[in-house]
Amino acid sequence: MFITNAKPEWQKGSLSDLITVKYGKDHKKLADGHYPVLGSGGIMRYVDRPLYNKESVLIPRMGTPGNVLYVNEPFWSGDIMFYTEMKRNNIAKFVFHFVRSKDLVSLNNGSAVPSMTTQIMNGMELSIPDDQQLNTFETLVAPMYKTIQENTKQSKNLAIMHDTILPKLMSEELDGTNIKSKAAKLSFK
Structure with missing residues (x-):
């Protein structure tokens, strides 16, 4: 919508x-908690306090420059990641899509290990949509992002239920003989 047009x-x-x-900052000395520590591969662990608590785009500093992340919850950014503070309203999703559209590997500054610098990031040229266009974009994509977030949360909950119930079924701690018929009845309610 904005990147190519x-x-x-x-x-x-x-x-x-x-x-x-x-x-980002080192997280090793932080206590365990419920805020995700994000690295280029996703969640590394959970800590007791966030580094940042607003909408942000995370860009790998080293290693895998293509793994750009969009975050809209409090988080801690690992020390091999950049995180971003937005200077205007309704631009984080636009920035995310813009950065993801770039071939960050070709822009990297490293030789043996790909590296990104603040100078490279800050210097990326772009056409900046006006506030009305950015608001239109935000209105269009925000429900999609919310659905993705809800689906991810539901998927995690289902994985936890699976990991809790399956061992009990396998050890016959739970009787699974009528699960199919009970599940079929539940799906029609």
């Missing part, structure tokens, strides 16, 4: 016009 009247700028790039 930018309107000529949109302001030309750089990513630094929209975001402030921040360095």
Whole structure:
């Protein structure tokens, strides 16, 4: 919508016009808790306090530059990730899609280990949609992001139930002989 179909009247700028790039921090000395520590591969562990609690886009600093993440809950960013602070409203999802559209591997600064720098991130040129267009985009995609978040949460809950019930069925601690008929009755309610 915006990345490949930018309107000529949109302001030309750089990513630094929209975001402030921040360095993630080491999490090893933090106590366990319920805030996710995010790395380029996803959740690494959970800690007792967040590093940041607003909408953000996380970009790998080293290793796998293509694993860009969008986050809309309190989190801790690992020290091999950048996280971003938005300078305007309704731009995080736009920034996420813009950064994901870039070939970050070709922009990297490392030789043996791919590396991204704040200078590379800040200098990315783009056409910046006006506030009305960004609000339209946000209105369009926000329900999709909410559905994804709810589906992810439900999937985690189902995995927990699976991991709890299956061992009990296997050890015959639970009687599973009538599960199919009970499940069929539940699905029609």
